[in-house]
Amino acid sequence: MIKVSNLCKSFGELQVLKDISITINKGEKVVVLGPSGSGKSTFLRCLNCMEDPTSGSIIFHGEDLADMSVDINVHRQKIGMVFQHFNLFNNKTVIENIMLAPIYVAKQRARKAKRNKFFGKPYDESDLIPFAEKKEEIRQRAEYLLKQVNLESKADNYPAQLSGGQKQRVAIVRALCMNPDVMLFDEPTSALDPEMVGEVLEVMKKLALDGMTMVVVTHEMGFAREVADRIVFIDEGRIIEEGSPEEIFNDPKSERLKTFLAKVL
Amino acid sequence: MGNSMGNFDKKVEVFIEEFIEHDGYKWVLEGLRNTLIIAVIGLIIGICIGTLIATVRVMPKYKRLPRILNSVCNVYVGFFRGTPIVVQLLLFYYVMLPLIGVKMTSVAVAVIVFGLNSGAYISEIMRAGILSVDSGQMEGGRAMGLSFSATMMMIVVPQAIKNILPTLGNEFIVLIKETSVVSFVGATDLYVAFNYMGSNSYEFMVPYLVMALIYIVLVFFISMLIKIMERSLRKGDKGIQSV
Ligand SMILES: Nc1ncnc2c1ncn2[C@@H]1O[C@H](COP(=O)(O)OP(=O)(O)O)[C@@H](O)[C@H]1O
Ligand SMILES: [Mg+2]
Numbered sequence: 174m175i176k177v178s179n180l181c182k183s184f185g186e187l188q189v190l191k192d193i194s195i196t197i198n199k200g201e202k203v204v205v206l207g208p209s210g211s212g213k214s215t216f217l218r219c220l221n222c223m224e225d226p227t228s229g230s231i232i233f234h235g236e237d238l239a240d241m242s243v244d245i246n247v248h249r250q251k252i253g254m255v256f257q258h259f260n261l262f263n264n265k266t267v268i269e270n271i272m273l274a275p276i277y278v279a280k281q282r283a284r285k286a287k288r289n290k291f292f293g294k295p296y297d298e299s300d301l302i303p304f305a306e307k308k309e310e311i312r313q314r315a316e317y318l319l320k321q322v323n324l325e326s327k328a329d330n331y332p333a334q335l336s337g338g339q340k341q342r343v344a345i346v347r348a349l350c351m352n353p354d355v356m357l358f359d360e361p362t363s364a365l366d367p368e369m370v371g372e373v374l375e376v377m378k379k380l381a382l383d384g385m386t387m388v389v390v391t392h393e394m395g396f397a398r399e400v401a402d403r404i405v406f407i408d409e410g411r412i413i414e415e416g417s418p419e420e421i422f423n424d425p426k427s428e429r430l431k432t433f434l435a436k437v438l
Numbered sequence: 439m440g441n442s443m444g445n446f447d448k449k450v451e452v453f454i455e456e457f458i459e460h461d462g463y464k465w466v467l468e469g470l471r472n473t474l475i476i477a478v479i480g481l482i483i484g485i486c487i488g489t490l491i492a493t494v495r496v497m498p499k500y501k502r503l504p505r506i507l508n509s510v511c512n513v514y515v516g517f518f519r520g521t522p523i524v525v526q527l528l529l530f531y532y533v534m535l536p537l538i539g540v541k542m543t544s545v546a547v548a549v550i551v552f553g554l555n556s557g558a559y560i561s562e563i564m565r566a567g568i569l570s571v572d573s574g575q576m577e578g579g580r581a582m583g584l585s586f587s588a589t590m591m592m593i594v595v596p597q598a599i600k601n602i603l604p605t606l607g608n609e610f611i612v613l614i615k616e617t618s619v620v621s622f623v624g625a626t627d628l629y630v631a632f633n634y635m636g637s638n639s640y641e642f643m644v645p646y647l648v649m650a651l652i653y654i655v656l657v658f659f660i661s662m663l664i665k666i667m668e669r670s671l672r673k674g675d676k677g678i679q680s681v
Contacts, residue, residue: 223577223580246583247583248583249580256574258574260574261578262578264593264600273592278583
């Protein structure tokens with residue numbers, strides 16, 4: 174699904190990621206652990222080039238995202254991202270938040286298909302169905318997904334009227350409505366009040382059961398143990414250790430991982 | 439005292455006669471129309487130009503094109519903020535138009551110059567507005583695969599405009615008042631209209647008083663309008679339910 178080779182990232186003088194190589198397979202749930210400031214967010218943000226890698230390659234759908242000439246927006250449409258602070262669009266209602274990007278993509282694809290049709294190039298017939306129909310399709314999908322997270326009653330509310338847990342569930346739905354091939358989570362529960370952590374983790378577990386490919390940065394050790402196929406421990410910008418939850422939690426090899434686990438468990 | 443009041447009554451009479459019987463109202467209506475046209479269209483042009491410039495200002499600068507665009511914007515803003523608007527009007531009307539050989543009504547010239555001018559001022563207002571929007575909004579859009587400009591136009595700028603609405607309203611009021619210089623290029627505005635009535639009757643006191651009154655009423659209505667808009671735009675904020 175995503176193949177990362179020799180990824181390095183520096184902010185000016187500060188080298189944050191040092192030669193990271195990892196392959197994330199289809200359907201796999203990878204949990205990234207590590208102390209604060211170790212580069213977990215930067216790693217995740219490099220996967221969809223929210224941060225441009227300094228060197229190395231990120232192969233997704235057969236293309237190198239680190240190459241500045243690829244159309245990164247098209248790839249990002251297939252990589253869902255969930256942030257610590259939700260980043261819902263404050264000027265849009267819940268349903269508008271969810272529908273905005275799919276509508277944008279549908280419009281773009283329709284424009285491109287029309288152009289290709291005009292010039293006699295190959296195009297996808299499904300991109301040319303009337304816009305109203307397409308929009309209705311998107312709305313139904315958005316409503317269906319909202320129902321999955323028990324928020325159908327909030328469709329017409331603005332983000333400011335939701336609790337943190339509700340916002341994060343909307344953010345997950347918003348990403349899912351794009352039909353992504355992989356979902357990235359950057360500490361999705363760290364900004365939540367404790368009583369709301371459960372409802373968000375519940376949604377993520379459901380998603381994992383559905384077979385979604387997931388890369389999750391989190392401090393929720395219970396979630397990591399239960400859901401992860403593989404745990405990656407990052408410290409000072411390097412992958413120090415990786416393995417199954419049993420290997421990581423019950424049989425840590427490196428001194429650093431042992432120290433880290435002693436602190437968090 | 440009684441004498442001067444009687445005198446004033448006389449002046450009012452003269453004004454009313456001038457206003458109704460000697461077509462003064464036509465002049466005033468034309469002046470009012472031009473003042474509003476110049477200020478409203480100027481503001482709209484200004485918001486478009488200002489938003490474009492502000493967007494260039496906040497673009498990431500590690501590629502060459504944004505840097506070149508940024509320099510162009512600097513020159514533009516420097517010129518329009520660095521010279522009085524009267525000078526800009528005169529330059530445009532008496533220097534640029536003859537040079538490129540284009541004919542234009544003085545109102546059209548005023549609209550363009552006021553648009554270009556307010557664009558420079560609004561760009562700074564808009565930039566502050568854009569910077570006041572949480573950077574997570576841009577991140578959220580970009581991560582979904584929206585382009586920089588699409589995220590800007592659909593997500594960031596609407597929120598920025600909400601934040602700067604009071605300041606934009608001020609800019610509009612400034613524009614309304616500044617239109618009183620368009621007579622320099624021969625356009626009829628409120629000042630020209632009332633000045634005409636005054637010179638006709640050799641009586642300036644009442645016309646200028648009424649002129650001031652009209653400006654005050656205009657500004658009052660605009661302030662009200664802005665308040666109403668602010669209230670309706672605040673529906674996304676906490677506490678106010680959108681029923
Ligand atoms: N945009 C940035 N500019 C400069 N330094 C940054 C930037 N983003 C992150 N860093 C630095 O990179 C390091 C790793 O940050 P981050 O990836 O956020 O760590 P984590 O998510 O593991 O806590 C930190 O030292 C942080 O200060
Ligand atoms: Mg982080």
